[in-house]
Amino acid sequence: MTYPRPVPLIGDGTAATERAADPAGWALPDADRAGLYRTVEARRDVRRYRPDPVPDEVLTRVLTAAHQAPSVGHSQPWRFVVVRDAGIRDTAAVLTDRERLRQAAQLDPDAAARLLDLQLAGVREAPLGVVVCCDRRAPAAGVLGRATFPDADLWSCATAVQNLWLAARAEGLGVGWVTLFRPEELAALLGLPDGVVTLGWLCLGWPDERPPAPGLERAAWSRRQPLSDVVLADRWPAEEAAPAPPPSRLRSPVPEQVVGARDDADRLLTPPGSLGVLDGAVARAVALGRGGLTGGVLVLAAADHPVTAHRVSAYPASATRDVVTAAVAGVAMGATAARSAGLDLVVVDAGVTGPPVPGAVVARPSGVRGDLVTEPAMTAADAAALLAAGRALGVEHGRAGLVALGEVGVGNTTVAAALAAALLHVEPAVVAGLGSGADAAMVERKRDVVAAALTRAGTDLDPLTALAELGGPELAVLAGVVLGSAEAGAVVVLDGFATAVAALVAVLLEPAAQSALVAGQRSRERGSDAVLQALGCEPLLDLRLRAGEGVGAVLAAGLLLHGLRMRRETARVDS
Numbered sequence: 001m002t003y004p005r006p007v008p009l010i011g012d013g014t015a016a017t018e019r020a021a022d023p024a025g026w027a028l029p030d031a032d033r034a035g036l037y038r039t040v041e042a043r044r045d046v047r048r049y050r051p052d053p054v055p056d057e058v059l060t061r062v063l064t065a066a067h068q069a070p071s072v073g074h075s076q077p078w079r080f081v082v083v084r085d086a087g088i089r090d091t092a093a094v095l096t097d098r099e100r101l102r103q104a105a106q107l108d109p110d111a112a113a114r115l116l117d118l119q120l121a122g123v124r125e126a127p128l129g130v131v132v133c134c135d136r137r138a139p140a141a142g143v144l145g146r147a148t149f150p151d152a153d154l155w156s157c158a159t160a161v162q163n164l165w166l167a168a169r170a171e172g173l174g175v176g177w178v179t180l181f182r183p184e185e186l187a188a189l190l191g192l193p194d195g196v197v198t199l200g201w202l203c204l205g206w207p208d209e210r211p212p213a214p215g216l217e218r219a220a221w222s223r224r225q226p227l228s229d230v231v232l233a234d235r236w237p238a239e240e241a242a243p244a245p246p247p248s249r250l251r252s253p254v255p256e257q258v259v260g261a262r263d264d265a266d267r268l269l270t271p272p273g274s275l276g277v278l279d280g281a282v283a284r285a286v287a288l289g290r291g292g293l294t295g296g297v298l299v300l301a302a303a304d305h306p307v308t309a310h311r312v313s314a315y316p317a318s319a320t321r322d323v324v325t326a327a328v329a330g331v332a333m334g335a336t337a338a339r340s341a342g343l344d345l346v347v348v349d350a351g352v353t354g355p356p357v358p359g360a361v362v363a364r365p366s367g368v369r370g371d372l373v374t375e376p377a378m379t380a381a382d383a384a385a386l387l388a389a390g391r392a393l394g395v396e397h398g399r400a401g402l403v404a405l406g407e408v409g410v411g412n413t414t415v416a417a418a419l420a421a422a423l424l425h426v427e428p429a430v431v432a433g434l435g436s437g438a439d440a441a442m443v444e445r446k447r448d449v450v451a452a453a454l455t456r457a458g459t460d461l462d463p464l465t466a467l468a469e470l471g472g473p474e475l476a477v478l479a480g481v482v483l484g485s486a487e488a489g490a491v492v493v494l495d496g497f498a499t500a501v502a503a504l505v506a507v508l509l510e511p512a513a514q515s516a517l518v519a520g521q522r523s524r525e526r527g528s529d530a531v532l533q534a535l536g537c538e539p540l541l542d543l544r545l546r547a548g549e550g551v552g553a554v555l556a557a558g559l560l561l562h563g564l565r566m567r568r569e570t571a572r573v574d575s
């Protein structure tokens with residue numbers, strides 16, 4: 001049976017089916033739309049004003065439109081100082097006149113003459129001045145969206161100006177935006193406190209001119225560029241751009257698949273997004289066409305690392321071989337985790353010291369291995385070959401639909417740290433962590449080793465070079481597994497720090513691989529957050545794991561399979 005859709009009493013009452021049936025259904029009626037475009041097209045900068053007063057209710061409508069502008073983090077940083085006082089308007093007018101002469105003095109004579117010809121007054125004549133101010137006293141980091149774009153508060157105020165301007169135009173009022181001021185002089189005139197800045201003076205009043213075209217265009221100061229000059233396709237045109245990245249073979253799921261997954265989620269008899277982070281992971285799998293998943297495979301790649309000579313691991317290198325041998329026998333922790341979650345296990349010997357580990361798939365480097373500090377981790381040819389071998393494994397095992405990643409390799413948290421530091425351009429201290437159980441002195445050594453490795457290899461490395469210089473063979477294989485799995489349309493579930501760094505290499509090589517990733521967990525290892533952030537992936541679990549071997553990936557994969565089953569079996573509402 002189906003259930004009636006519980007329509008929320010608050011918020012968006014529309015259903016996914018409605019939106020899918022009529023994607024343009026949010027449009028306003030034809031006349032409203034035409035009116036908006038007519039207003040946008042007819043907006044002018046007005047410099048001559050009638051002295052007649054502007055009724056308060058009209059002013060309020062116009063200011064209300066301004067106050068409905070978008071603002072970064074909904075911070076509403078704008079303040080509108082409405083100046084009616086004739087004395088203040090007179091003083092402001094003198095300030096602009098002075099500035100106009102100062103600027104004319106800097107131009108060549110012809111341009112200066114044209115500037116002086118332009119009617120720039122209005123500050124004195126218009127019955128109202130609206131000085132748009134931005135209160136910047138809130139710390140940028142506290143406003144959603146401003147930590148990264150600290151000037152977004154100013155842009156918000158500019159959108160308020162535009163709203164005001166369009167509303168004024170529709171009312172028949174003129175607006176002139178005057179920035180021919182020294183900002184500090186205008187601020188002093190209005191008594192603005194430190195931290196409040198102005199975007200200039202808006203003259204507002206009934207216009208004594210009705211310009212059919214922009215004044216500066218009529219004065220041949222400039223002209224409107226064709227739309228095709230200002231709209232660019234996908235990236236900045238080649239002659240000025242950095243070299244194009246190498247072509248990627250991978251493609252993310254097409255938008256129809258992503259939206260289809262969301263539409264289906266919307267029909268569940270539960271509030272949208274009720275499973276939180278898990279819903280995001282389930283949506284990824286469904287968008288990849290993997291909603292029916294019931295199992296998958298753990299790919300466990302292992303290698304040893306010459307960097308252990310620098311005493312950066314709490315355990316002897318021989319532990320790698322022991323753990324891999326136990327994994328093949330099905331009794332290492334990663335192997336038992338996989339079995340209990342119903343996943344198959346593929347163990348890859350990517351360079352375990354000694355002869356190939358019996359029972360493991362062999363994909364080992366053939367050239368010299370180095371300790372990062374004095375020599376590259378491996379040759380460029382080996383890095384490329386291991387990446388390709390991993391890719392083939394990913395394509396093969398990706399058919400199962402879910403690939404969990406795991407690693408074994410004493411010393412590999414140091415290797416992963418070096419690679420992460422180079423790829424993310426962060427300090428060694430950000431990524432050098434406890435690993436399998438380092439003490440403070442060892443963490444310090446790891447940091448020094450990473451710093452020395454970066455000094456030798458440099459930090460401006462393309463991902464493949466970074467992999468050879470600073471990476472490890474199992475990380476190269478795993479980066480390839482990510483690419484191959486993504487190519488096969490599989491969901492890739494990451495484990496801890498090292499697997500996330502391998503995924504980062506993959507994503508830097510082919511960005512579309514990101515849409516296959518699910519971060520299994522937030523690992524205990526320092527640096528895990530930085531890498532997951534760079535991947536743009538929010539982890540499913542936060543158990544302070546430091547088990548490696550894919551244990552966290554498998555636990556998360558189990559959770560994802562539960563989530564998919566719930567998605568499949570939960571009742572749908574009718575539409």
Ligand SMILES: Cc1cc2ncn([C@H]3O[C@H](COP(=O)(O)O)[C@@H](O)[C@H]3O)c2cc1C
Nearest residue numbers: 313315407408409410411412413435436548
């Ligand atoms: C017995 C044992 C089993 C492990 N299983 C995973 N790791 C984890 O620890 C290692 C990385 O830490 P570090 O960089 O400090 O050496 C990797 O093998 C990782 O998978 C293990 C480590 C040990 C000792």
Ligand SMILES: O=C(O)c1cccnc1
Nearest residue numbers: 435436496497523525548
């Ligand atoms: O985050 C991990 O996966 C991890 C941490 C410590 C040791 N080995 C792996």
